[in-house]
Amino acid sequence: MDIKTLVLALALGNLSLCAALFFFEYERKKSFAMSTWALAKQCQAIAWCLLYLRGVVPDFLSILLGNSLLFAGMALDAGALWQAAGKSGWRRRLLPALGVALALFALCYLFEVAPLLRSAGGSLIVAGFFLSGVAALSLQWREASMLRRFLAVAMGVLSLLIAARGVLAAFVPEFDAERMQLAGFGALYLMMLTNAFGYLLLSREKLGGELARLEVVDPATGVPNRRGFYQALAPWMALARRPGLPTALVVLNLDDFKRVNDSYGHPVGDAVLKSVVDVCRQQLRDSDLMGRLGGAEFAIQLPRTSLADALMVAERIRAAVAALPVKTEKAVLSLTASMGVTTIRAEDSTVALFKRADEALQAAKEAGRNRVMAAPESAALDL
Incomplete structure (x- = not known):
């Protein structure tokens, strides 16, 4: 599988996930965490579509706008995990970090920084936002379910692979840049699958826990029934x-x-x-x-x-x-x-x-x- 095919798979995968999320809990108002996550997937879907069309649409759309939307999607992805963990103050940290990331990438694009260096910076930004989501999953580790622990470990490993791919491709000449790029996009594809199924399973797990709690707790007073x-x-x-x-x-x-x-x-x-x-x-x-x-x-x-x-x-x-x-x-x-x-x-x-x-x-x-x-x-x- 070549890089172009992986980018197409990322675009189609996020688009199909957006379609599924549109009908998920369609009859009920979605939680803020779920709405944030749905917006994150929409940003990522558009971003991967633009990146796939690189060479067909102008570069400022495919490269600048595409990567900007990708960073926004990753930041909102992490924000949804923080929101689900009960930490609603994530916007005070992640949104300024997103602004800095967008400004740095735009400067690299405008001043025509070498593509490998620009790619390395983009990989570090993406990995950084994913690691922020890993930190949210790692809260109260001892009380966390096995599912949450698995997702934290898997996403952490994939984030480090994405970061390592960018750094090695840019600064270690003996590494095959094309293979490293292929490995990076492969890690992104695995991250998309892990994140998508993981978040939905976590939502189901949380709902099941709430239903189990309501079986033994009186909702009016908060004491056991x-x-x-x-x-x-x-x-x-x-x-x-x-x-x-x-x-x-x-x-x-x-x-x-x-x-x-x-x-x-x-x-x-x-x-x-x-x-x-x-x-x-x-x-x-x-x-x-x-x-x-x-x-x-x-x-x-x-x-x-x-x-x-x-x-x-x-x-x-x-x-x-x-x-x-x-x-x-x-x-x-x-x-x-x-x-x-x-x-x-x-x-x-x-x-x-x-x-x-x-x-x-x-x-x-x-x-x-x-x-x-x-x-x-x-x-x-x-x-």
């Missing part, structure tokens, strides 16, 4: 069979919460629940876990906490909720909470544990609400 809380509770149920400090469970219900939804609407109700969760968390340790069971009912897991200590924590939470003024557009609301407290026993199942905590909660409501009640410590106390 019933399923997520039960999953987190399971290991502590097993540990209850071993000697040591018990794990306590608090079931919390907001008193008369239905009137908030009925009077002010569900958006206000969700805001109130979020405020209550925030104030409860302020009374908890990092090791404690709060989850939403449904409606206005929550559960709090207190590892290595006796019943007496759990009652103290629950009382602090009750007082904090009662003292919390929740501001809405229409009024300032005051809420109270009733709580049932128990500890996990060796013979407990999840059903038995929550049944006992719910019975304590009902006792608190029947006693007048806005109070904390404990379940009996053991069955022997009921005899």
